[in-house]
Amino acid sequence: MKKRTVLLVVLLAVALLIVGCGPKKGGSVSTDGSTSMEKVIGALGEAFMKDNEGTTFTYNPTGSGSGIEAVKAGRCDIGLASRALKEEEKADGLVETTLALDGIAMIVSPENPVGDLTLEQIADIYTGAITNWKDVGGNDAEIVVIGREAGSGTRDGFESVTKTKDKCAYRQELTSTGDVITTVSSNPDAIGYASLASVKDSVKAVAVGGVAPSEDTVRDGSYKLQRPFVLVTKKDGKLSETAQKFFDFVTSNKANDIISKSGVVPVK
């Protein structure tokens, strides 16, 4: 009998819990778009929900292109794109607000004497036009080109900035930033790309066009290998109260800490 009572209490508690977690009153904000922004937008959404109890935040990772389509068609409140809007998209009545900048560092082994590459040289290395380090001022050794797997946001960002989409001849395609860094650190002839925030001392980040990568050079735009993370909204459409609140929150100074922690550079 005692056991049964205990069971009943537990069941009741569980039932209450489930009811408690159900849809609450309060607004919701939906975002849709870039998979590269998953980390930063997820962290922001979590913080927003914590501060505004009762609101729900959703994020649909579909890719920049479909995120822009979604906001145009009104299927979401805010579209997320990891590139600047094109002129024709702006002409369609869309507005971009840059949330953060994502710097992509070109990394080589610390033993590698090469410390500076131009964007063209990087593109040539990745497409296979340059295959030896001596052509860019290094040792006489074959360049080992390390990249990320198809579909990776960093790869997408890198290939769009260097205009090497579908043309890269990778020696290795690794599935995480950490793998790229480890591989590059253990091979003096390797070159790889990785999100700036995750670069460690075990590798050397080379300057691109004479500009060393750092938060400052990414922010002022002098470091070229970067891409913006933008929030896309409609010019004439008004955001719902909650969505506006979310928009104000993520573009305020308060969000900077969260943005930096997600590995990207806040613009303010």
Add this chain to the structure above:
Amino acid sequence: MIGEREITVTAQESARRKRIERIIHGIFLMLGLITVGCVLLITIYLVISGIPAMRTIGLKEFLFGQKWASTAAEPKYGILPFILTSIYGTAGAIVLGVPIGFFAAVYIAKIAKGRIRWLLQSAVGMLAGVPSVVYGLVGMMVLVPGIRKLFKVPDGASLLASIIVLAVMILPSIIKVSVTALEAVPQEYEEASLAMGATPIETYFRVSVPAAKSGIAAAVVLGVGRAIGEAMAVMMVAGNAPNMPSLFESVRFLTTAVASEMSYSSGLQRQALFSIALVLYFFIMLINAALNFFLKRGNVKQS
């Protein structure tokens, strides 16, 4: 009178026991069916989600296409490089691993005594328990730079590195199953051989090994199964570029093709990954059938 009552009680009792027996039997049956259900569920799911992409791409293009570029503007979905890499990689691991495993098994089962035997057996047990990510990590940190220096190639992440890692990984399964098979050989066989004047080594290789032949074959097939299904460790040492297999080139296996692209995939790319999984599943099924064949042949012989 008293005797009669006792008999009725026992009859009731036995009926009750039978009922309980049946209920327990039913429970066990259900638990057993869960396994069958899982297999069926996976098979059906894989077939349903694997077929559409093969249809869209075309079976011939899919299986024999030499180029894989799933996210290109004009995507190409040819998995021949993956199939060949998986076959070559597994074959290489067998060529390296089977001799080592076989002789180690003969040594453990027949020759080694006392503490050495204990030491070897626990080492094999430990090797079996090492998680595959650890094999991959050691391979990545030690083997890959090692191959680069030793063979003077620009990069060590290659088919060769994967073969070596896989060879080590299949050792425990080969050794364990072979040892069991060798130990099951009736002692009379060996005694008879020794009594005829054969030396112990002659006896092991002329009598014990042939008698345990089907068990050892099963061990090899088990090793093949383990090698072809391994993803994590090879993903860390193979380089994962979708090249046609070559010993010092970066290659991609069937398993790693699925694992490396799954997280960001969408649309036809994702469907194609399921199709790769289906092909892999088909290979595993073949290997299982081979395993059953060898095991059954072993049983028939012994009875």
